[in-house]
Amino acid sequence: AMVTVGLAQNFAALRALVTEGIQRGHMSLHARNIAISAGTPPASVDEVTAHMIETGRIRLGAARSYIEMRGLSLYSVGTSANGSSASLLTPGLNGSNLSGERRDKTEHKRS
16 A cells, blocks of 8 residues: 555655656747747747746737837748848838838828
């Protein structure tokens, strides 16, 4: 009976270690994917990922805020009109801000 209890405790401890390790690894992978989706330049993905994990804010908005705060250029992966697969975007020059909202390019004058 004593051996059975000890064995059960060992299995429970092993299960907790494995589950926690998998969850931590999954969270890191998720944070990395969010950083990439936010437009983080490849050289800064680890930095943005680490920032989100340290702050516990693994969200697209948190990544974009950090990118903006650090003054990094946005990186877009996809096919552009010229057939290239990646491009750098500078906030404000592509007609949108970091939140993805379009800016009205015309001035509205009040009468």
